[in-house]
Amino acid sequence: MRLTPITIGNVQLKNNVVLAPLAGYTNYPFRRLCKGYGAGLCYTEMVSGKGLKYGSENTEELLYTDDAEGLCAAQIFGNDPEILRAACEHEKVAPFPIVDINMGCPVPKIYKNGEGSALLEDPILAEKIVKECVKSGKIITVKFRIGIHDSKLITTEFAKRMEGAGASLLTIHGRTKDKIYAGEVNFKEIESAKKAVKIPVIANGGVFSDADAEKLMAETGADGVMVARAALFDPQIFCALTGTPTENKFEMFQKQLKWTQQVCDERFVVVFMRKMAAFYVKGMRGAAVFKERLFKAQTPEEILHLAEQIWKE
Numbered sequence: 001m002r003l004t005p006i007t008i009g010n011v012q013l014k015n016n017v018v019l020a021p022l023a024g025y026t027n028y029p030f031r032r033l034c035k036g037y038g039a040g041l042c043y044t045e046m047v048s049g050k051g052l053k054y055g056s057e058n059t060e061e062l063l064y065t066d067d068a069e070g071l072c073a074a075q076i077f078g079n080d081p082e083i084l085r086a087a088c089e090h091e092k093v094a095p096f097p098i099v100d101i102n103m104g105c106p107v108p109k110i111y112k113n114g115e116g117s118a119l120l121e122d123p124i125l126a127e128k129i130v131k132e133c134v135k136s137g138k139i140i141t142v143k144f145r146i147g148i149h150d151s152k153l154i155t156t157e158f159a160k161r162m163e164g165a166g167a168s169l170l171t172i173h174g175r176t177k178d179k180i181y182a183g184e185v186n187f188k189e190i191e192s193a194k195k196a197v198k199i200p201v202i203a204n205g206g207v208f209s210d211a212d213a214e215k216l217m218a219e220t221g222a223d224g225v226m227v228a229r230a231a232l233f234d235p236q237i238f239c240a241l242t243g244t245p246t247e248n249k250f251e252m253f254q255k256q257l258k259w260t261q262q263v264c265d266e267r268f269v270v271v272f273m274r275k276m277a278a279f280y281v282k283g284m285r286g287a288a289v290f291k292e293r294l295f296k297a298q299t300p301e302e303i304l305h306l307a308e309q310i311w312k313e
């Protein structure tokens with residue numbers, strides 16, 4: 001796809017292809033991998049504003065980063081403007097110049113709490129949240145969906161409101177909350193919102209190849225694309241989208257495992273890398289047998305050995 005730099009507030013991204021926030025996946029090692037393969041920006045998984053306020057250790061772990069990773073955006077969720085502003089000002093968020101507010105999460109527990117996609121139904125509160133978070137001095141961005149269901153699409157109105165409140169970039173997932181992750185992406189909604197605002201707009205939904213990314217850009221006029229599920233199956237999708245050289249899958253896996261070991265305990269490494277390996281073999285010959293062995297593996301060394309067998313032979 002056509003690469004262009006994007007400016008968000010006073011930060012310039014090297015290109016307009018970004019890794020989405022993915023709860024349970026976009027931890028430090030995974031983001032570092034995607035960045036190395038060309039992603040112009042990566043987002044942490046969503047982090048609870050309340051979790052930060054009450055000092056949840058688990059929440060703080062989600063915000064691990066270092067200089068090797070470089071520029072990264074943190075994503076937070078919640079519905080209390082003061083708590084979310086305090087989250088932006090939290091010491092664990094200090095390394096992230098950009099903070100994204102989640103206004104799209106469809107998970108029932110989050111929605112019922114009035115957080116994530118529930119904010120689409122309360123644009124005045126959404127606006128207050130952005131205004132309050134902007135006061136923290138962070139560059140504030142918003143990721144949202146086109147509405148709750150197809151009978152009431154709110155994209156353009158909501159985009160204008162978020163821009164007015166001080167957001168520096170919008171990411172629009174072109175599906176309603178009711179569609180979760182399935183179904184067609186509504187290009188028209190994204191296009192109309194893009195035309196209505198001056199800040200950059202990133203389009204999200206259904207990018208699994210370079211052709212998909214080009215189509216999404218062409219149909220919506222967006223400034224860039226965000227890739228989510230495709231990166232789980234193959235982080236090197238960013239190589240295809242940005243022209244970055246690829247590497248052997250085993251080398252990729254080994255690198256990710258090493259970085260995960262650097263920052264996580266062994267139990268997490270085993271569970272997480274088993275999950276990742278299962279994604280990476282999708283569609284390969286012998287994948288079913290591999291996965292059976294994989295889920296019996298109890299140590300990082302066993303997992304690496306299995307990975308070597310499937311990708312090096």
Ligand SMILES: Cc1cc2nc3c(=O)[nH]c(=O)nc-3n(C[C@H](O)[C@H](O)[C@H](O)COP(=O)(O)O)c2cc1C
Pocket residue numbers: 020021022023024045046075102103104105143173181204205206207226227228229230
């Ligand atoms: C496992 C999983 C976890 C996700 N976690 C988040 C999240 O933490 N924050 C967020 O804004 N969106 C989250 N999403 C939504 C994605 O960022 C993205 O908007 C959605 O998957 C559509 O993009 P895609 O069609 O490229 O997958 C998640 C999606 C999946 C499948």
